Amino acid sequence: MRRVGLNVLGLLVALVTLFPIFYMVSTAFKPANEIYSLTPHPIPLHPTLSNFRTVIDGSVVGVPYWTFLRNSLIVTLSAVVLSMLIAMLAAIAIARFRFRLRTTYLIMLLIVQMLPQQALVIALFLNYRSWGLLDNLVGLILVYTAFALPVTIWMLRNFVAAVPREMEEAAAIDGAGPFKVFWKIMLPLVAPGLVATSVFAFIFAYNEFVFALTFLLTDVQKFTLPLYVDYFYGRNGANWGAIMAASTLFTIPVMTFFLIVQRRMVTGLVAGAVKG
C-alpha cells in the first residue's frame, strides 16, 4: 500500500515536471483555432505542421531556420571540441601531478565558475568591440570555450583520477612513450567521462543566451538558436503556435542528446559540483 502511494507520488512529480515540455510540443502541432479556443485541450485534435512550416521557411524573420541551426551547431561544436582539448590537458595536470600552484589553480577554478556572466559581459563587449569580434561567431566560440572550462576541467579531472595508474605504468614499462600511453590507455578509459563532460559543454553552449544577445547585435544571419527563439517571440507577439514550434525545434535535439547520456552525466555533474 505504502509502495503504491510512493509510486503514485513519483508519477505525479514526473507528470507535473513534464507538463510544460509536453504542452510546448502539443501547442506546436495545434492549428490556430485550437490554440485560442476557450477550453484548451491538452492534445491537438487536428494536428498540423503549418507552425513548423512557418518557422522553417523563415517567413516571419526573413531567414530560414536552417541558418540559425547551422550557426548554433558551428558555435557549439567548436566550443565543445576546443574546451575538451584544453580541459583534458588541465585535467591530466591536476590529476596526475603535484606542483606548487596546484591548489591555487583549483581554487581559482572554483571562484571563476561563480563570476556572474551578466557582469562580465559588459567588459567583454567593450573588448570585443575593439578586437572586431562583435557580430562574429568566432567571438562566441571563444567565450563559450572559456566559460565552459572551469566545470569541464573539474568533471574531467575526476574521470582522469579514476584511471588506474598501474595500467599506465605497465604500458610505460613495456616501452610505450607518453603519447602512446595517452592514446592507448588514458583516452579509451576516459572516453565515457569525455562524453559526459562534452555533453555538459554542449548544453551550456547550445543554450547560452546572454553573450549571444550582447555580441550578435544587428546581423540576424549570425543569430544562434536561443537568440532566434527570443527574437521570434519578440517579433511575433501572439503567434504562439509558431513560437512553440520554434522552441520545440530548438529544445528537442538537446533533450534527446541529454537523455542518451543522462545517467553518466548526472553522476559526473553531481560529483563535480558536490563532492568535487
Place this chain on the structure above:
Amino acid sequence: MVKTVSGRPGRATAPAGPPRPRSAASPSGRRVAAFIRRHRLTPYALLLPSVLAIGVLVVWPAIEIAAFSFQNYGLPQVMGVQPTQWVGFSNYSLILHDSEFWLSLRLSLIFAAIVVPLTLIVGTLVGLLLNRLGRKMSVFVSSAAMLAWATPAVSASVIFVWLTDPDGGIVDWGLTKLPHWLGGGAHWAGYSWTNSALPAYTLLTVLVLWQGFPFIAVSVLAGLKTVPAELHESARVDGAGSWRIFWKVTYPLLKPIFLVLLLLSIIWDFGVFTQAYIIIGPGNTNEYNLGLYAYEKAFTQPPTYGIASALAFVLTIVLLIITVGYVRSSVRQGAIK
C-alpha cells in the same frame, strides 16, 4: 616541487608528458621540450591553455569591470571623442541615489530569499522520494525531472509565458475553473502575469523552481546513496518517525552537500538573468532585478558603462562573498586534494 601524485618522480607515469624530441619538428621546438622536461614544467605547460583562455576571457574582464566602475565610461569614450577619466566613487554615489537601484536590489533579495529555500525544500523532498522508489521508477522520475533542468532557459521562459498568457493560456483557464474556496473564479479570465512585479515574480519563481529543483533532487539522491541503509533501519527500529530520522540521521550526514547546494542556489538565483529578461522584458523598469538594471545601464542608449560596471562590480562582490563560503566548504570536503 614537481612530483607525480604517488610521490614517485618517474616521468613514465605522466601520460601526456613532455613532447618527445622526435615529435618536435624544429630544433627550437626540441629545445623548448628539453627545457620543459629539465625544469619539470610539464604540469604548467599542460595548464597554460586553460589559464590563458580563462585569464583573457574571464579574469581580465572582471578586473576591467572593477576599473571601469571608477571611470566615466560612456558613449563619447567608446567612440574615442573624449578620453576616459578616473572619477572616484561618483558612479557609486549616482547608483546609491537612484531609487531604481534600490527597487531592483530589493526585488533581487526578496526573490532569492523565497526561491532558494523553496528550491532546496522541494528538491530535497523529491530526492528523498527518489531514494525510496524502486530502481526503474526512480530512474524514470529523475530522468523526467532532469529534462526540466536541461530545457534551455530561453525555451523554458517562452513556454511559461505561453502557459500564463492572458489570451488562451492554460493557467488562467485552469484558475477560472478552480472552485471558489481554492481562490479560483471568473476574475482570473484574462489575468496578465507580466503587468506588475508581484505576478511577474510569482511566475519567475515557479519557473526557476521548475528548472532548479531537479539538480537539488539528484544531488541529494546521490548523497543519500552514500548513507548506509542500516542507519535508517536501526533508527526506525528505535521508533523514530520519518521527520525525526531526517533531522537526526540524514541531515547531519548530508550537511556538507546541503551547504554547497545552498550556496550554489543563492549564486544562481540571485543572478538570474535570462528568464527575467524574457518574462519581464526590456522596458519594464519598475520590475527590474539587479541583473536587468545593470544590463540596461550598459546596453540601452545612451550607454553608461561606468555606472553599469559599478553595478556589475557590486553584483560580483556579493556573489564572491558567497563563493568564498562555497570554496571553503569544498575545501573542507576534500575537493581540493
